[in-house]
Amino acid sequence: MDFSSKLLAQAVDEMSLLPGIGKRTALRLVLHLLKQPKQRTQALSAALSRLREEIRFCEQCHNVSDQPLCAICANSHRDSEVICVVEDIRDVMAIENTSQFRGVYHVLGGKISPMDGIGPQDLTIASLVEKVSDGRVRELIFALSSTMEGDTTNFYIYKQIDPAKVLITTIARGIAVGDELEYADEVTLGRSILQRIPFESSFKQS
């Protein structure tokens, strides 16, 4: 695209580096900002800049946080011996929204993915293994997405951990609540039959 202004071209270029935002969308967003009052753009620009400069990560679980300890880890009502291992902060938010989990989290910051150049050392696996070997953990719940990368990461962590020290579980896979069987894929349906549970447990509350 040929812009009549270098300032515009630069803003569009920077914007289009964001994932899923192409040049056209970036131009649309930037032109929208130009039509809005100046304060809008300044507020956006300042919020992004402050976020990147001042953000901290919880020392315990590596979730983003404004304090050294995040609100979940700092909450004494949560069971710090049950750790749910997730990929990133969005998964924490998703699980928190269910109100079904009273333990704490461990945010890995990604999945092992050789294709994207992400190895175990890029994730917070070492600190998780340390927590377990310190004997501070009773149960580890794997809640990574069930892709090849997720399974690889689960397995890598599993191999690093002494199974005598901790109970390792993984979230249930099966037919989604409200879904019809005929539209479910075979792998999921197959698993949900193999991993059937006693009927009484199916209406158990946490």
Place this chain on the structure above:
Amino acid sequence: MDFSSKLLAQAVDEMSLLPGIGKRTALRLVLHLLKQPKQRTQALSAALSRLREEIRFCEQCHNVSDQPLCAICANSHRDSEVICVVEDIRDVMAIENTSQFRGVYHVLGGKISPMDGIGPQDLTIASLVEKVSDGRVRELIFALSSTMEGDTTNFYIYKQIDPAKVLITTIARGIAVGDELEYADEVTLGRSILQRIPFESSFKQS
């Protein structure tokens, strides 16, 4: 959504004010920035802020420009007596990409749209009318999108202008090049028959 960090919540809120960007997308974009080196976020933030502070609009055609006159208006090879009236800078870019137009533009900055609270005084119509009554214009080409708002705007400008002073034209509507007739809508197909042109003109170059 419940964020563990106020900085994060603020950045997501600002981001989600952009058109077509909801909270979830905003969160994805902001988390992406957090994974990138700090300079990326600072470059984006600075580019947006500079754009909004320093951008100027061409005095002649109201296109965005870093100079008082944009590159098109400043180009002496362009015919400044033929003015193509467009809605915004994206239309300028689209027409420039065709390399078929040697005149100049007039960017209205929008269309008359009472529903969105945009009246004639919010657009650069007055300066266009002035250019015409100064006798500096030979032809005015309406190139607004053919929606109700576009037609209203065309008609409003048409009423403001002395038809003796200037030739007023509008871009051709018809079946797109490469399209099959059977899939065209009736209005477009109907118009393309009513406004048929001599066959010899159809392979004329500009």
